[in-house]
Amino acid sequence: MSIAPLERSAGRSPDQSTDQSTGRSAREDQAFRALDVVMDPELDEPVTDLGFVRSVDVAQTDAGVRVSVHLRLPTSFCSPNFAYLMASDAKDALTSLPWVDTVVVELDDHHDSDLINAGLAADAGYRGTFRHEAERDLDELRATFRRKAHTAAMERCLTDWLRADRDRAEADAGRVRLRDLPASDHTDSLLRRREALGLSLGADDLVLVDAEGRSYAEGEVPMALRRARSTRISVDGNAHFCRGLLRTRYEGSGADQTQRSDGAEPGDHHHLIPLTVKETHR
Amino acid sequence: MYSKDGEKYYICDAHIALWDARPENQRNVHGKQFIDCFYDYHRNLSPESELWTYEEYLYQGGDRLMKDLFTDGYVDHAIFQPAYLGEFYERGFGQEEEAAALAQAHPDKLTYNHHFDPRNGEAGLDALRAAAEKYDLKGVKLYTAEWHGDSRGYKLSDPETYRYFEVCRELGIRNIHVHKGPTIRPLDRDAFDVADVDHAATDFTDLNFVVEHVGLPRLEDFCWIATQEPNVYGGLAVAMPFIHTRPRYFAQIIGELLYWIGEDRIFFSSDYALWTPKWLVESFVDFQIPEDMTEYAPLTTAQKKKILGLNAAKVYGLDVPAELQLPDADETTTGPRGADDVAERAQDTNALAGV
Numbered sequence: 001m002s003i004a005p006l007e008r009s010a011g012r013s014p015d016q017s018t019d020q021s022t023g024r025s026a027r028e029d030q031a032f033r034a035l036d037v038v039m040d041p042e043l044d045e046p047v048t049d050l051g052f053v054r055s056v057d058v059a060q061t062d063a064g065v066r067v068s069v070h071l072r073l074p075t076s077f078c079s080p081n082f083a084y085l086m087a088s089d090a091k092d093a094l095t096s097l098p099w100v101d102t103v104v105v106e107l108d109d110h111h112d113s114d115l116i117n118a119g120l121a122a123d124a125g126y127r128g129t130f131r132h133e134a135e136r137d138l139d140e141l142r143a144t145f146r147r148k149a150h151t152a153a154m155e156r157c158l159t160d161w162l163r164a165d166r167d168r169a170e171a172d173a174g175r176v177r178l179r180d181l182p183a184s185d186h187t188d189s190l191l192r193r194r195e196a197l198g199l200s201l202g203a204d205d206l207v208l209v210d211a212e213g214r215s216y217a218e219g220e221v222p223m224a225l226r227r228a229r230s231t232r233i234s235v236d237g238n239a240h241f242c243r244g245l246l247r248t249r250y251e252g253s254g255a256d257q258t259q260r261s262d263g264a265e266p267g268d269h270h271h272l273i274p275l276t277v278k279e280t281h282r
Numbered sequence: 283m284y285s286k287d288g289e290k291y292y293i294c295d296a297h298i299a300l301w302d303a304r305p306e307n308q309r310n311v312h313g314k315q316f317i318d319c320f321y322d323y324h325r326n327l328s329p330e331s332e333l334w335t336y337e338e339y340l341y342q343g344g345d346r347l348m349k350d351l352f353t354d355g356y357v358d359h360a361i362f363q364p365a366y367l368g369e370f371y372e373r374g375f376g377q378e379e380e381a382a383a384l385a386q387a388h389p390d391k392l393t394y395n396h397h398f399d400p401r402n403g404e405a406g407l408d409a410l411r412a413a414a415e416k417y418d419l420k421g422v423k424l425y426t427a428e429w430h431g432d433s434r435g436y437k438l439s440d441p442e443t444y445r446y447f448e449v450c451r452e453l454g455i456r457n458i459h460v461h462k463g464p465t466i467r468p469l470d471r472d473a474f475d476v477a478d479v480d481h482a483a484t485d486f487t488d489l490n491f492v493v494e495h496v497g498l499p500r501l502e503d504f505c506w507i508a509t510q511e512p513n514v515y516g517g518l519a520v521a522m523p524f525i526h527t528r529p530r531y532f533a534q535i536i537g538e539l540l541y542w543i544g545e546d547r548i549f550f551s552s553d554y555a556l557w558t559p560k561w562l563v564e565s566f567v568d569f570q571i572p573e574d575m576t577e578y579a580p581l582t583t584a585q586k587k588k589i590l591g592l593n594a595a596k597v598y599g600l601d602v603p604a605e606l607q608l609p610d611a612d613e614t615t616t617g618p619r620g621a622d623d624v625a626e627r628a629q630d631t632n633a634l635a636g637v
Contacts, residue, residue: 042499075322076315079464079473111315126470133434135468144472159577226541226618229577230502233534238499240528241326248326267527 027058027099031067034097038089040082041145043239044152047071047086051246051256054108064101067094071107072253074245080112084129085138087120147211150193152235155228156186156262157207174221179203185261236263244268283606284356284590286567289583292606294591294598295360295559297459297494297519297551300347300381302373304340312429313370324556327523332561342555344384352391355552355559358591359600361393363423363459363494363519369430382417393598395421395459400442401430407449414453420598422455423494427463427473435467438491439481447486457597458482459517461494474500476507483511490597492549495520496539505542510616515597516543518589519553525565533571537578542618545585549594566590584608 018025024032038047047053054070071087087107094103106117119129127134158173161181178201181187191201199205199213206215208224216224240263247254284291303317321339342350351357362385364376376397385394396413398406413419427435436443438460450458464473476497483491496516497504508514516539524532539548550566552559567586571578587608595602 075319076312077319077464081469081473109315111312130469132432133467133469136470138470141470141472223618227502227506230505230538230542233531233538234499234501237501237524237528237531237535240531241499244326244527245322248322263531265528265530267529 024056025058027065028056031058031069031094031097031100032056034093035069035090037093038086040086040242041142042079042082042148042235043242044145044149044235045239045260047090049258049260050243051250051253052086053256054250061102065099066102066104067097067100068104069094069106071105072246072250073107073110074242074249076109076111078110080110080116080130081126081138081141083107083110083112084116084119084126085142087116088126091120146193146196148231148235150190150197150199150211151228152232153186153190153193154207154209155225155232157181157190158225159229159232160184160186161207170222170225171218173225174206174208174216174218176207177203178205178207181207239263240265240268283358283603284563284567286564289567289587290606291356291563291567291587292591292595292602293355293357293359293559293563294550294594294600295351295355295357295552295554296492296549296594297363297517298347298351298360298554299362299364299375300342300344300377300384301365301375301555302341302377303371303375307371307373309370309372313367313375316367316370316375320556323520327527328557329526329561332558339555344380347384347554348388350558350560351552351554356563357391357559358602359391359393359595359598360554361395361421361594361598363395363421363461364397365423365425365461366397366399366428367425369428385417390601393420395419395423395457397423397425398446399428399430400436400440400446401433403442407446410446410449411453414455419453419455421457421459422450423459423461425461425463426478427461433467435463435473437478439478443482444485447482447489450489451486456488457490457492459492459494461519462497462500472500474503476500476503479504479514480507480511483507483514487513489513490515492517494551495553496535496548498535501535501538505538508547509542509618512616514543515547515549515593517549517551519551520556522550522552522562522566523557525562525569529569530572530575532569533575533578536581537571537575540578540581540585545588546593548589550590563590 019029022029032048032053035053036046036048039045040047040050043050052071052073054072057068059066069090071090073083087105091103091105094100094105105120107113110116115129126138158176161176162168162170162173194201197211199209208221209215239260243257243260284293303313308314317340321336324339325333351360362381364378364381367375382394385392394417396417396419398410400406402409426437460479462474462476476493479491479493490513492515493504493508494517496518498521504516508516521535524535552562569581571580592602592608
């Protein structure tokens with residue numbers, strides 16, 4: 001069965017008015033926007049920008065208003081812990097909507113779909129879902145990727161700063177303060193990442209710091225910047241590769257993705273020979 | 283051998299497979315999911331002219347392999363790195379007997395590496411000893427995310443794995459190729475974590491650890507470990523095809539590798555049959571770091587020769603014709619080694635700009 005993006009069950013929605021461009025009713029749109037807070041931890045982007053939300057459906061049932069969401073990922077073998085994390089965050093975000101009575105979140109076409117979907121339906125939690133494969137909760141994993149997001153944002157700002165004046169050397173990057181950064185998306189992003197880590201946002205604060213806010217000795221600065229650069233390259237590279245794979249896997253899914261400028265290349269939207277859609281909807 | 287602009291390149295494809303993913307060999311839905319995932323990689327990263335049909339992709343056979351690598355693909359020598367995947371495929375994914383027979387028929391062109399799984403205990407050690415004798419093994423390929431009953435992965439630092447490394451040492455199996463996949467217990471940690479490579483490489487300094495696809499998607503973690511361990515190498519499987527659709531990303535991968543681990547420890551791989559070597563070799567010889575990426579020094583012809591084959595030839599003891607060799611390279615060391623080159627390039631750029 002081929003699937004149109006964001007399909008919905010016609011005629012059962014409590015709100016009949018639909019947005020022509022998305023095909024979603026007002027409430028379906030609210031539900032979709034509620035998922036903006038659900039992040040792919042590794043790519044540091046909302047699932048709604050990545051095209052991971054396959055469908056949103058709002059229906060009136062005997063048990064009240066039910067929201068059903070299907071999620072999809074770039075491959076069957078995407079990391080199951082990230083898959084679970086996004087799916088359970090999605091369920092939490094939808095449950096918090098005041099007009100919602102029941103929430104069904106299902107992950108499609110993943111090697112662990114059955115396990116994860118059963119765990120979500122039973123509200124089994126992460127450890128209840130993965131049993132012997134889980135030792136602790138996912139807090140440490142989330143923290144790791146919050147740190148990486150900060151590292152990448154910091155490197156983008158410092159590389160912009162270095163490129164703005166060719167007389168600046170890598171070793172000088174250790175003296176750059178927040179007030180030295182121009183107003184830009186990269187600066188805004190860095191401030192948000194600092195806030196998420198609990199770092200201060202003072203104008204005199206150094207930019208090049210670790211996740212605890214510690215700065216580097218002068219001799220350590222080039223190496224710290226280089227390490228941050230390799231982290232940024234990984235994050236940007238993964239973000240575009242995952243987006244590309246999703247477009248390859250699900251025909252038409254590119255329409256559900258927003259542009260990402262960091263790491264973008266002209267070949268990101270190269271032509272692919274159309275192919276029968278291999279995936280089937282569960 | 284590939285030649286261009288008067289330069290000749292010895293080509294060693296350090297990661298190839300002879301797989302069978304046809305439906306009759308698929309054990310369950312995961313067998314289909316696995317090959318579909320590979321096929322999406324292929325469709326996403328290949329030039330249009332190099333795209334295969336899904337049916338071609340399921341199975342190639344020995345004749346096609348020989349043609350793609352040696353007749354069309356410029357390859358002088360290639361190394362099988364089989365993935366077993368017994369939980370997904372009835373007769374395994376990589377075809378042991380077919381590949382080993384091909385290598386025995388063409389010992390000058392092919393090396394057969396085997397695989398082991400430390401969760402197979404004593405029986406697995408006996409099987410490894412038997413395979414080493416039968417195939418004269420120089421290397422193994424490990425897939426740490428391999429499923430095995432209730433377990434969906436192991437670590438190189440597990441005591442059971444160390445027992446296997448000790449046996450590798452006894453048997454003269456020096457080259458340990460490692461592929462990281464997503465599922466490893468416990469799931470609470472980063473499943474692509476390469477920290478276990480660090481432990482194993484420190485404790486087995488006489489073995490070479492080749493981390494396939496250079497640790498992607500965790501390039502930074504791989505670089506940090508590899509810069510400190512002289513016996514850790516980077517295999518370019520899966521990283522190579524980015525040269526076509528995402529050349530700037532590819533430039534950064536190569537730039538980082540040269541900076542952190544240097545030109546002597548990087549291996550070219552097509553990852554056949556994910557991709558074919560012909561277009562990758564041609565593209566890599568023509569490739570250059572974009573000029574605006576001043577943080578990286580330009581790639582030299584000698585670096586390309588080492589990466590395309592001379593590095594792997596050295597580790598595997600392959601015979602390289604005299605006209606394709608370079609003067610002996612410096613011994614591998616630790617720590618980042620790109621800093622001097624970049625400083626020189628910055629000076630050159632300043633000189634050109636009249637600074």
